[in-house]
Amino acid sequence: MAGIRDGLGALWLAPDGANMIQQDGRWVTWGEVRVLAERIDEQLSRVGCDEGSRVGVVLGNRMESVAALVAILGKGRTIVTLNPMQPAARLSSDLVSSKPQVVLGPSSAWKETEFFSAAEDSGIVGFAVDGVELRQCSGGSSATIEALHTEGHPVAVEMFTSGTTGPPKRVPLTWRQLDSAMSAVHGHTGAAGPERDPLTGRVSLVFLAMVHIGGLWAVLQALTEARPFVLLSRFTVDGWVTAVSEHQLRVASLPPAAMRSVLSADIPAEKLSSLRAVTAGTTYVGPDLAEEFTHRYGVPVLIMYGATEFSGAIAGWTKPLHTEWWARKRGSVGRPFPGVHLQTVDDNGEVLPVNETGKLEVRAGQTGKGANGWLRTSDLAHIDEDGFLYIDGRADDAIVRGGFKVHPEVVSNALRAHPSILDASVYGKADDRLGQVPVAVVELVDGAIPLVEDEVKTFLRGQLTGYEVPVDIHTVDELPRGVSLKIDRRRLLELVADLEAARV
Structure with missing residues (x-):
């Protein structure tokens, strides 16, 4: 089986009328994807964004993201993933910290003042991508290009992961890694199958978020194998x-x-x-x-x-x-x-x-x-x-909620930003459907009025991704601590058990 980049190149052998992506009950043809991919490639080249350059994409489950993948990875560029599920402030902060040379996103993202200002102030060349239309929104006529390599290997994808400990971090995935992973999958399952015409054969299904490795991988596998696929915006x-x-x-x-x-x-x-x-x-x-x-x-x-x-x-x-x-x-x-x-x-x-x-x-x-x-x-x-x-x-304290990792300290920090909350602790509670869900316990500032849980959750949604927001927020007079002043988890759980029993 050829590598991922060769597989992407083989898509140009498909007829324009071939069905490629089914979304919302409608088939998008390869011709439609090709036109947009070529327009993206043309504009990236115009601003000096060629092989090795870093391109950010607000990566929602939509045809435009697939065309961006083809244009970026097909020419050996690096895709920097940006999570559209985040609130505008956090998405903008992510853009500034990752600082790609160019960023692509839907018009809805560019309408957010924070996002536009983040790109403009950072000197990032930005484009709005909707349908087959491409419009420049920020930056000048060229970008400052700096390729990223890891131990001598060019990077294909930069995406967030929780890492082994601590808050989420961006991890570079090299072409060597991705091609090795694709080869291992094909060796394990025989998924590549015999040679066939591009965009023929059995349809595959993608519903995990493309900004998550599971969703991105499913799309990359379909593209590499030149397979038509159904793309759901989310699971239902x-x-x-x-x-x-x-x-x-x-x-x-x-x-x-x-x-x-x-x-x-x-x-x-x-x-x-x-x-x-x-x-x-x-x-x-x-x-x-x-x-x-x-x-x-x-x-x-x-x-x-x-x-x-x-x-x-x-x-x-x-x-x-x-x-x-x-x-x-x-x-x-x-x-x-x-x-x-x-x-x-x-x-x-x-x-x-x-x-x-x-x-x-x-x-x-x-x-x-x-x-x-x-x-x-x-x-x-x-x-x-x-x-x-x-x-x-x-070995760490990450909460895995339906496949997404939630780091307690990230959520605790967001809670501490609330004017009525002095300190907070977050832990994972077993859940039959999602595996685990985050639960918060907070201590209030002296003199603060009692919290309204729904109002706190609304506050958190301005700082966190939806799956990070706790399902329950308990208020205690004082968080239990040990001699080192660290939260005593055993006593904390006992407190929560008493609070939940009182609710019942």
Whole structure:
């Protein structure tokens, strides 16, 4: 299978009338995408943005984002992802901190004064992209170009991840990493298949946010394999089921939160009869949930494990593996992909024997360290005698809410910015549908009036992404602390349990 850039180049062999992206019930042709991609490429070249340059994209799930990917990555440029789900102030701050040479976004983003000012004041050349129209909104006739390389390898994508500890950080993914990851996926699943005409063959489905590695990867795989695909702006049960039924999909992804939604909706089995397997990842997938779905629809759930730092998945199940091993290995996330090596280590870095839990380390071409170096993750895991990987927990305190990581300190800092809140603590609470959800406990400034929870949540939505906003905000007279003045988590949970019991 050719690399991603070669795969993008092969799209030009497709006829203009070929269906490429189905969105909102309408097919967008390759010709429409090509025209916009060529216009973007022309304007980027006009301002001096050629191979190696960094281009920011407000990356929503829409045709314009796909055309931007083709124009940027197809010419060896770097895409800097910007999250459209953020409030304007945070999106603008992200733009300033990442400072791409050029930024592309919808007109709705440019109508926000903060976003326009951030681009203009930073000297960033900016374009509004809507439909096949491209309009310059900021900057002059040229951009200051500075290519980014990691250990000598050119970078293809810069995107946010939670990292191993601390607040989210931007991680560079090199062309080497992405091509290695694509090769590993094809080796694991045989997804590339035989040679065929571009934009023919089975349709794929993308509904995860493209600004998340899961959504971006699904689009890159469809583009590299020159496959038509359905692009949903977000997951809905009706949208997912309609795509599966209309296009008779054989394989579709379904994270655990979405899987629970499908089960709760009691979808008739005949609507999903084409499915031969469902892949599940982005967050922990309980074996009970996987088996419930399999029992209901007769479709095996193939759990995958990956992360942004790995450029996608590095381990998982296949259908033959599931048939042979699931009954004995339930709870595992599968075996490593071809070219991926795994080990667990103790706190001193000593390699642990099979079946002993420790910090998971990965060695693969798709990590930043490459095939010759071990990358330590923030996950606790063990590997059994047959090479199956089990994720046992996390070494940090990140809350994983429906596949999105929420760092308690980021949310706590946003709460502390409220004029009535002196201090705050945030923790993860188990949730049947999303895995975990954030809950906040706050201590008020002396003399402050009691908080109205909905008003605080409205305040937080101006600073945080929607999935970071706590589901509950409890007020206590004083946050419990230990002798070191750190929050005493055990006593905090006891306080919350008493408050919740009082509510009932």
